[in-house]
Amino acid sequence: MSTSYLTEKITKALAQGRKAVMPYLPAGYPTKEAFWKHIDDLDAAGADIIEIGVPFSDPVADGPVVEQAALCCLEQNVNLAWILEELHRRRPTIQAGIVLMGYMNPFLQYGMDKLARDAARAGVNGLIIADLPLEESNGPRKLLQEHGVDLIPLVGLNSSPERLRAHAEEATGFVYFVSVMGTTGVREALPEQLQDALTQAKQIFPIPLALGFGLHAPSQLQGVESVVDGVVMGSALIRHIDSTGSVGSFLAPWIDSQ
Amino acid sequence: MKKGYFGDFGGRFAPELLMPPLLELEEAMARIMAGEPFQRELADLLTHFVGRPTALYHCANLSRELGFGLWLKREDLAHTGAHKINNTVGQALLAKHMGKTRLVAETGAGQHGVATATAAALLGLECIVYMGAEDVVRQAHNVQRMELLGATVRPVDSGSRTLKDAINAAMRHWIAEQGTTHYCLGSAVGPHPFPLLVRELQAVIGREALDQIQARIGVLPDQVVACVGGGSNAIGMFHAFVPHAQVALIGVEAAGDGSPGCCHSATLSTGTTGVLHGTMTKLLQTVEGQILASHSLAPGLDYPGVGPEHAHLQALGRAQYVCVTDDQALAAFMRLARTEGILPALESSHALAYALKLTGTLPQTANVVICLSGRGDKDLEIVRQELLKREG
Numbered sequence: 242m243s244t245s246y247l248t249e250k251i252t253k254a255l256a257q258g259r260k261a262v263m264p265y266l267p268a269g270y271p272t273k274e275a276f277w278k279h280i281d282d283l284d285a286a287g288a289d290i291i292e293i294g295v296p297f298s299d300p301v302a303d304g305p306v307v308e309q310a311a312l313c314c315l316e317q318n319v320n321l322a323w324i325l326e327e328l329h330r331r332r333p334t335i336q337a338g339i340v341l342m343g344y345m346n347p348f349l350q351y352g353m354d355k356l357a358r359d360a361a362r363a364g365v366n367g368l369i370i371a372d373l374p375l376e377e378s379n380g381p382r383k384l385l386q387e388h389g390v391d392l393i394p395l396v397g398l399n400s401s402p403e404r405l406r407a408h409a410e411e412a413t414g415f416v417y418f419v420s421v422m423g424t425t426g427v428r429e430a431l432p433e434q435l436q437d438a439l440t441q442a443k444q445i446f447p448i449p450l451a452l453g454f455g456l457h458a459p460s461q462l463q464g465v466e467s468v469v470d471g472v473v474m475g476s477a478l479i480r481h482i483d484s485t486g487s488v489g490s491f492l493a494p495w496i497d498s499q
Numbered sequence: 500m501k502k503g504y505f506g507d508f509g510g511r512f513a514p515e516l517l518m519p520p521l522l523e524l525e526e527a528m529a530r531i532m533a534g535e536p537f538q539r540e541l542a543d544l545l546t547h548f549v550g551r552p553t554a555l556y557h558c559a560n561l562s563r564e565l566g567f568g569l570w571l572k573r574e575d576l577a578h579t580g581a582h583k584i585n586n587t588v589g590q591a592l593l594a595k596h597m598g599k600t601r602l603v604a605e606t607g608a609g610q611h612g613v614a615t616a617t618a619a620a621l622l623g624l625e626c627i628v629y630m631g632a633e634d635v636v637r638q639a640h641n642v643q644r645m646e647l648l649g650a651t652v653r654p655v656d657s658g659s660r661t662l663k664d665a666i667n668a669a670m671r672h673w674i675a676e677q678g679t680t681h682y683c684l685g686s687a688v689g690p691h692p693f694p695l696l697v698r699e700l701q702a703v704i705g706r707e708a709l710d711q712i713q714a715r716i717g718v719l720p721d722q723v724v725a726c727v728g729g730g731s732n733a734i735g736m737f738h739a740f741v742p743h744a745q746v747a748l749i750g751v752e753a754a755g756d757g758s759p760g761c762c763h764s765a766t767l768s769t770g771t772t773g774v775l776h777g778t779m780t781k782l783l784q785t786v787e788g789q790i791l792a793s794h795s796l797a798p799g800l801d802y803p804g805v806g807p808e809h810a811h812l813q814a815l816g817r818a819q820y821v822c823v824t825d826d827q828a829l830a831a832f833m834r835l836a837r838t839e840g841i842l843p844a845l846e847s848s849h850a851l852a853y854a855l856k857l858t859g860t861l862p863q864t865a866n867v868v869i870c871l872s873g874r875g876d877k878d879l880e881i882v883r884q885e886l887l888k889r890e891g
Contacts (some may be wrong), residue, residue, distance in 0.1 A: 298789040299663060299775060301670045302514045308657060320787045345512050345774040350788030372512045372777065376502075397516045399677070404518070419516060423675035 245391050246366045247414035250289045250338040251449040251471050260462075261471035262287065262495045263451060264478050264488075265342060267294035267310045269319035271482060277331060282488040287496050288337045292369070292473060293328075295321055295343030302344075302371040304426030306476040321351045325363040332364035340393065340414075342369040353384050361388035367414045369393045375408055382411060393417050398438045405445045415449040415471060418442055420456065426476045428455035436464050443468040459494055503691025504779075505811035511690040513777040517670070520677040523597070525692045531596045532589075532699075544588050548621065549578045551585075551703065555711035555868070560838040565858045568866040570720070571841070572708045574732065574873060581844065581873030582704060582732045583614035587683055589700035591618035594681035601625040601676070604683040605669040607634055607662030607728070608799035608846065609641025610873055611685030616650035618683075626650035629668040631661035634798055641877055659792040662802050666776050686729025687806035690777030694734075694806050701735025708868055709739045716866060722747045725870035726849040727820065728764060728800035730809045732872035737818060748818035750809060751853045753795035757824035764793040766805040767813050767820040780807040796825035796881060797845035799873075827852040829885055832875060842875035845882070 254261035264283050269276050283291055296311040296319055303311070328339065341360065348356055348370060360368065368390060373381065375394065382392040391414030396405060399422065408416065418439060420431050443450055452465070453473030462469060472495060481491045503509050513521060531537050545551040553576045558569040574582035591602060602619045605628070606612030612628040619626035628645055632654040635642055642652050658664035666689075673682040687697040705723075712720050723740050725733035727750040740746045755763035763769070763783075770781040775790055783791040783803035793803040812818035823831075828845055831852035836842050843851060850869045857867065875882070 298658065299667055301667050301776070302516075302674070304671075305657070312658070315789060322787075346782075346784070346790070347788035349774055350784070350786060371514055372774070374511060374513060374515050374518050376518075377510055377512055395515045399516060399519045401519065404515075421675075422516065422677070424671050 245414045247290060247338045247340065247391055248448055251415055254289045255470055259496060260469060261289040261449070261451065262492055263290040263292055263471050263473045264288050264492065265292040265294060265473055265475035266478060267296050267307065267314050268324045269296065269314035269317050270310045270479065271313065273317055273319065277327065279482065279488045280335065283492065284335050284337045286488065286492040288492060289471070290338040290340055292340045292342045293324065295324060295341050295347055297344040297347055300344060300371070302424055304424040304476060306479050307425045310479050321347055321356070325359045328363040328365065338366045339364060340367040340369060341365055342371070345370055345372050353381050357384040357388040357390060360390050365390055367391035367393050369395065369417060371395065375404065375411070378411070386413070395419055396442060398422055398432060398434060402441065402445065405442055409446045412446065412448055415451050416442065416446045417473065418450055418452050420452050420454045425454050427457045427480070431455060431461055439465050439468045505694070505808045506814055508778070508780050508807035508810040509691055509694060510779050511777060512774045512779065513690040514674065516674050517690070520673065521690055521692070524696070527593060527597045528692055528696060532593055537592070537596065541589055541592055544592065545585065545703065549584050549588060550576060552707040552711070553577050555708055555715065557715070558839050561835070564838070565855070566863055567857065567861040569854060570712065570866060570868040571871040572704060572736065572868060573871055574704060575841070575843065575847070575871050579610070579614050579617050580876065581610040581614065582701060582735065582870070583611045583685065583873070584617065585703055585735070586685070586697050586700045586731060587611070587614040587618040588621070590681065590683045590696070591615070591622045591624060594683070595622050595624065597681065599624070599679060599681040601627065601680045602683045603627045603629070603669050603672045603676070603680050604685060605629045605662065605665035606685060607631070607665065607801055608797070609634065609638035609645070609877060610799060612650070612652065613641050613644045613648070615683045615685070616645040616648035619650065620648045627672065628652050629655050629665040629672070631659070631665045632656045633660040634662065634665070637798055637881065638877060661792070663790065663804070670776070686731040687734045687808060688729045688776055688778060688780070688804055694778065694808055697731050698734045698738060698808060701731050702738040704732065704735040704870060705737060705739035708736065712866070712868060719743055719746050720866040720868045721861070722749055722867045724749045724751060724850045724853055724867060726751045726800060726846045726872060727767065727805060727809060728753070728802045728846065729804070730806035732870050734806055734808050736870040737812070741812070741817060748812065749853060750818055750820040751849045752820055752822050753797055753800040753828070753849055754822035754824045755794040757826070762792050762794045764795040764800045764802060765822045766803060767809060768822050775804045778807050781805055781810045796828060796885065797849060799844070799846040800849065821853055823849045823852040829882065831855055832882060841871070843871055844873035844875050845878045847872045
């Protein structure tokens with residue numbers, strides 16, 4: 242199997258002596274037009290992979306900031322067809338890897354087969370489906386893989402070594418490690434047991450390991466630098482956009498500090 | 500059949516962080532709940548605390564008017580006034596055996612919240628109940644009951660501020676606190692094993708009803724009827740009758756004000772297949788998979804999804820699902836009050852309204868058993884306002 246584009250992106254960042262930087266923004270936030278400007282700016286600022294949130298009305302794994310942002314996008318009638326169509330048009334000018342992150346139902350209604358085809362055509366490199374656990378993932382994964390799209394697994398502090406190993410047998414691209422027992426949203430401190438859990442996961446997964454949920458400052462990585470290959474920031478980016486109106490220098494601390 | 504599925508419906512579409520507690524719960528069902536000591540303890544609580552068996556009441560007055568035999572399985576006589584207590588006592592007991600110290604629950608009408616708070620108080624567990632901010636207003640009386648029972652009620656202000664948003668909030672809480680907390684889910688919905696767990700705990704309704712009707716009239720009923728929101732009273736009522744093909748199973752959904760395009764709660768009648776709250780089932784949704792807000796006069800039916808086993812029974816043709824409007828339910832509420840001296844919950848009034856429509860269509864020898872899932876005291880304010888509206 243050829244190396245995943247997402248794996249390559251992360252490996253390239255690591256080769257530059259830094260973690261891969263992976264901002265998350267719900268599609269259409271804060272407006273349809275501004276969203277694509279923000280994507281271009283994140284890309285220009287050095288984002289390695291951009292996670293585009295596919296808004297869903299009932300996002301159980303998200304905290305209030307992402308939920309409100311997603312509902313704001315839905316009010317503007319953002320849907321998967323629009324995301325994929327716009328992406329298809331704009332993808333040639335975007336350097337970063339592109340991952341769609343969302344919930345099962347909008348993907349299911351679009352049609353998994355059609356999604357795999359259209360996502361590949363639009364230059365999507367991977368999918369994260371927050372409410373699709375390992376047990377239900379075989380069908381979607383195979384369809385996506387046929388079109389070269391990775392299905393990125395989410396694992397966490399409570400994932401047993403057995404479950405991590407089972408994920409590791411299937412996973413391509415990278416693995417998304419959820420830093421906290423909870424939903425998305427900025428936390429001041431990350432849990433104490435994170436270091437051990439990440440170390441264990443790092444030993445089990447042959448692909449890069451990205452850390453997400455709760456991240457807002459590079460200093461939070463103290464103690465886990467050696468086992469994390471990439472970082473995902475969502476709520477912190479949304480807040481930054483809310484207060485400044487632009488992406489501005491949001492990524493700079495993550496890229497420059499490393 | 501795939502694990503945790505009822506035909507094509509069910510499954511476990513939950514965030515990976517919820518898989519360990521879901522697997523733990525599944526294991527506890529097999530190891531603890533299936534065992535003789537647990538079942539003995541549960542049976543004792545159902546008899547002496549809940550007040551089971553509940554009566555099977557023959558509505559003599561209404562039967563004369565309708566032209567067939569009408570029977571009510573009186574879950575309104577169970578402790579706390581609804582079938583919900585069967586489920587919460589069972590889950591609380593299981594949680595306690597699992598070593599959990601806290602229950603988290605969601606509630607729409609407030610009945611499940613009250614039942615959870617009650618079971619938690621009985622078994623010495625902490626209790627947190629999420630409730631849509633709109634429902635907190637609609638069911639202020641039940642909020643007070645929960646607080647008196649020692650529970651903390653947390654209003655949910657996001658989304659449509661009703662039951663589905665309360666479920667989202669409760670699931671989020673469970674993700675974060677799974678070590679100490681059991682999520683006492685209130686209906687036969689959610690990821691596996693919840694639809695199975697709730698069905699098993701509510702199946703006592705149908706088992707009793709089947710025995711009672713046979714003891715009274717010596718034959719099986721022609722129809723068994725129950726209202727369906729998430730569908731826990733209905734699946735509990737239906738389960739024992741499913742193998743008896745001659746008994747028609749009728750689930751009654753809420754059609755709101757009944758006008759075309761009205762946001763209603765008739766998921767099985769008008770919905771499409773999708774994934775919500777961890778399960779593949781029928782949903783009220785847009786073609787793009789966004790969940791629609793539901794509406795019903797009865798807060799307990801105000802949910803855009805339905806238990807996956809109902810979707811399966813519908814697909815099999817074993818159960819039939821029909822719709823009743825707010826007005827028809829309200830008329831049924833009034834009629835039962837006046838003819839039999841019973842105030843039914845607005846949820847149960849939907850099931851009753853279906854039976855009223857059968858007037859003159861069944862032979863006199865026919866028997867229809869309705870699950871009267873709860874009592875109507877909680878709905879007095881809604882009923883008062885609706886009557887004022889209609890008078891005004």
